Amino acid sequence: MLFGWKGKILRIDLTRGNCSVENLPDDVMRDYIGGRGAGVKIFFDEVDPRIDPLSPENKIIFCTGPLTGTGVPSGGRFLAVSKSPLTGTISNPNCGGCFGANLKYAGYDFLIVEGKSPEPVYLSIHNDQVKIKPALHLWGKGTTETENAIRDEEEGTEDPWGKNILSVAMIGPAGENLVKFASIMSDGGRALGRGGLGAVMGSKNLKAIAVKGTGEVYIADVAGFKKAFSDFMDEAIANGELKKRSSFGTWGLLGRAQATGTLSAQNFQLNYLESFRKYENPAVVREQIAVRDEGCFGCPFRCSKRTQILDPAYPGTSKGPEHETIALLGANCGITDIIDICKANYICNEFGMDTITAGATISCAMELFEKGYLTEKEIGYSLNFGNADATVELLKAAAFRQGFGALLAEGGHAVAESCGHPELYMGIKKMGMPAWHPQGRFKGSGIIGLQYATSNVGGCHTRSTLTFNPKSPEPEPLAQWVKHYQDLVAVVDAGVLCWIIYHGPLWEEKPLVWLQLVTGNAYTQDELLLIGERTWNLERLFNLSAGFSAKDDSLPPRMLTEPPFDGQVVNLAELLDAYYRIRGWDENGIPKPETLDRLGLSEWKVKVS
Amino acid sequence: MKIKIDHAKCSGCKLCEVACSLKHTGTANIQRSRIKVFIRERYCLPVIAGPYTEAACNSKNIVMFEGEEISECIMCRASCPAKSVFKEPDVDIPLKCDFCGDPPDPQCVLWCPAGTLELVE
Numbered sequence A: 001m002l003f004g005w006k007g008k009i010l011r012i013d014l015t016r017g018n019c020s021v022e023n024l025p026d027d028v029m030r031d032y033i034g035g036r037g038a039g040v041k042i043f044f045d046e047v048d049p050r051i052d053p054l055s056p057e058n059k060i061i062f063c064t065g066p067l068t069g070t071g072v073p074s075g076g077r078f079l080a081v082s083k084s085p086l087t088g089t090i091s092n093p094n095c096g097g098c099f100g101a102n103l104k105y106a107g108y109d110f111l112i113v114e115g116k117s118p119e120p121v122y123l124s125i126h127n128d129q130v131k132i133k134p135a136l137h138l139w140g141k142g143t144t145e146t147e148n149a150i151r152d153e154e155e156g157t158e159d160p161w162g163k164n165i166l167s168v169a170m171i172g173p174a175g176e177n178l179v180k181f182a183s184i185m186s187d188g189g190r191a192l193g194r195g196g197l198g199a200v201m202g203s204k205n206l207k208a209i210a211v212k213g214t215g216e217v218y219i220a221d222v223a224g225f226k227k228a229f230s231d232f233m234d235e236a237i238a239n240g241e242l243k244k245r246s247s248f249g250t251w252g253l254l255g256r257a258q259a260t261g262t263l264s265a266q267n268f269q270l271n272y273l274e275s276f277r278k279y280e281n282p283a284v285v286r287e288q289i290a291v292r293d294e295g296c297f298g299c300p301f302r303c304s305k306r307t308q309i310l311d312p313a314y315p316g317t318s319k320g321p322e323h324e325t326i327a328l329l330g331a332n333c334g335i336t337d338i339i340d341i342c343k344a345n346y347i348c349n350e351f352g353m354d355t356i357t358a359g360a361t362i363s364c365a366m367e368l369f370e371k372g373y374l375t376e377k378e379i380g381y382s383l384n385f386g387n388a389d390a391t392v393e394l395l396k397a398a399a400f401r402q403g404f405g406a407l408l409a410e411g412g413h414a415v416a417e418s419c420g421h422p423e424l425y426m427g428i429k430k431m432g433m434p435a436w437h438p439q440g441r442f443k444g445s446g447i448i449g450l451q452y453a454t455s456n457v458g459g460c461h462t463r464s465t466l467t468f469n470p471k472s473p474e475p476e477p478l479a480q481w482v483k484h485y486q487d488l489v490a491v492v493d494a495g496v497l498c499w500i501i502y503h504g505p506l507w508e509e510k511p512l513v514w515l516q517l518v519t520g521n522a523y524t525q526d527e528l529l530l531i532g533e534r535t536w537n538l539e540r541l542f543n544l545s546a547g548f549s550a551k552d553d554s555l556p557p558r559m560l561t562e563p564p565f566d567g568q569v570v571n572l573a574e575l576l577d578a579y580y581r582i583r584g585w586d587e588n589g590i591p592k593p594e595t596l597d598r599l600g601l602s603e604w605k606v607k608v609s
Numbered sequence B: 001m002k003i004k005i006d007h008a009k010c011s012g013c014k015l016c017e018v019a020c021s022l023k024h025t026g027t028a029n030i031q032r033s034r035i036k037v038f039i040r041e042r043y044c045l046p047v048i049a050g051p052y053t054e055a056a057c058n059s060k061n062i063v064m065f066e067g068e069e070i071s072e073c074i075m076c077r078a079s080c081p082a083k084s085v086f087k088e089p090d091v092d093i094p095l096k097c098d099f100c101g102d103p104p105d106p107q108c109v110l111w112c113p114a115g116t117l118e119l120v121e
Helices: A027-030 A037-044 A099-105 A143-155 A160-166 A199-204 A222-238 A241-260 A275-280 A282-289 A321-331 A337-351 A355-370 A388-398 A412-418 A446-452 A475-495 A510-519 A525-544 A557-563 A572-585 A593-598 A603-607 B015-025 B106-111
Strands: A007-013 A017-024 A060-063 A078-083 A112-116 A120-127 A129-136 A167-170 A184-186 A188-192 A208-214 A290-293 A305-307 B002-005 B035-039 B044-047 B064-065 B066-070 B118-119
Touching: A007 A129, A017 A160, A027 A037, A027 A525, A037 A060, A037 A112, A037 A120, A037 A475, A037 A525, A078 A099, A078 A199, A078 A222, A078 A572, A099 A167, A099 A208, A112 B064, A120 A143, A143 A160, A143 A388, A160 B035, A184 A199, A184 A572, A199 A208, A222 A241, A222 A510, A222 B015, A241 A275, A241 A282, A241 A321, A275 A321, A282 A290, A282 A305, A321 A337, A321 A355, A321 A388, A337 A355, A337 A388, A355 A388, A355 A412, A446 A475, A446 A572, A475 A510, A475 A525, A475 A572, A510 A525, A525 A572, A525 A603, A525 B066, A593 A603, B015 B035, B015 B106, B106 B118
Parallel strands: A007 A112, A120 A208
Antiparallel strands: A007 A017, A060 A078, A060 A112, A120 A129, A167 A184, A167 A208, A184 A188, A290 A305, B002 B118, B035 B044, B064 B066
């Protein structure tokens, strides 16, 4: 009997309309555990890294891990692995809600979707009953309407409970229109945001996936698990984490970003915004927009918040904005009213777009406009920093590729390049940089830039651990920190656990505890970190095979040359040098043969040299 | 003994359902839980399984709850043929809360991180 894993892969071939079930290979479980690592392994084995991400040859793999659905605190997340249409790299965004748990209860660790359907469809998965159903009537609809319609279709309207135990992942119009930063939305506003995987679903004519599972997940040591859960809760109460996160979620981070000069503002021209002082107290934000706390499956921290604004143009409720959205669609666009930020967030959720890259794209257009490289005639709006109404209208236009929106839909890099100023797009590997400004006002702030530059999925903050007071500002220890937490986070994502809770030094050993108790395997921390390192290197190998090289481990030139008044430029060259050395890569960022041998990736030696 | 529910504190994390299934089935399987959380946009409502009734009732009234019209069926604790919860999947054997034995030691109360559930005299 398998503990934790279900040991099954559900494969859907949309071209042929086939569904099949396969066993999850033992070596994949052993070498990569599950979730991100195993998903990337399966993907890389099956997909040529050089394909066009929007072609039928691309696949999308929905991944759970052995901890999904078990009740491990914050173990309700799932991921999708695919090749990103935005970056061209491997992509594996991560999402909360109940979809992952439902997929697991339905009996599958992984769901692989391949090919392309001739017409719009959605997938209906009820345990072993898997159907591909027509979705033409849902095409063009927003995410809320789509989700409600599918719940009614799947479970009828008679029994309200039936609808309640179903999960839906879907795309909005942005995904259908192949917007490069389209997200996959799930369970009322949760997002597989980064990387534009919504466009991959759109390219396959796959509108949504509805899943309901009534099966079980076995836990190896139930008594030990219960005890560990209780101990963990005691710790979380004693150290204040539970109260802090449940009260204000990620809204509490704004004060820290301001204090350390790491807030992205005005297209990263600033690292602090005086007009955001009013929101440094998260209680002010909560008071204005929160309806209730909304926990992901099995998460005691319940940091996400359902929100509402009293404006008939924005009916119902939405989820978020989280800190990232407040920074990117707010501060970075010069928009300083939380209600305006909520509107932009609402539109992104409803039409299915990544709020971070959307914000980076709009803010780039704003700077281009203010510098005179884009005109009001071209954009249709006088797009100064702070123009909230134009931001909302342009987001809608991007989702439908209307007018100037057609260019926005290609991503900020395309906008900047069309004006002859690619340096003004604040993105890495074309993906918008997240909220944490790499030019903070503390010694060693380059650590943030190093994380972004080396991320395998483009500008992303959930690949390692941010720190605002590194022990030493020297390149060596900074690079060591980044490497260590990149490997640890790969393990967290293999679980699949939540990055927010487990990414830092505080609960660094907990993934080990949970994996041991749930799977019954006698892992050690060193083994787990090796699995994390293997995952990281495999992602790197995918990108190298897709045509990326060391020159792509870069930051926007502004980060290297123009510091905000009290910030520091990023000494990226020195940091990268140390990082490659510590990773066991050569000066071109290619893993050395002995590194690949050590990680059990020897088969790649010939292919990358 | 009763379990008092303060639904305003509930975030819909379903840890109560996991705890219940771990106690009663030794596995994580929330469909076999004797407590289910009904999740809506504006509120979450945990409901604990009561006695089984053989027939679904005819009085499916609409009641106002949290400013929203909902079916009384949601607030009803009975396990009945019309509901897709409070019964074993596949075999449809009805489920009922037993307070996790005698003396009562309800695991849902123990696991709830939000203080939604409370055991009272």
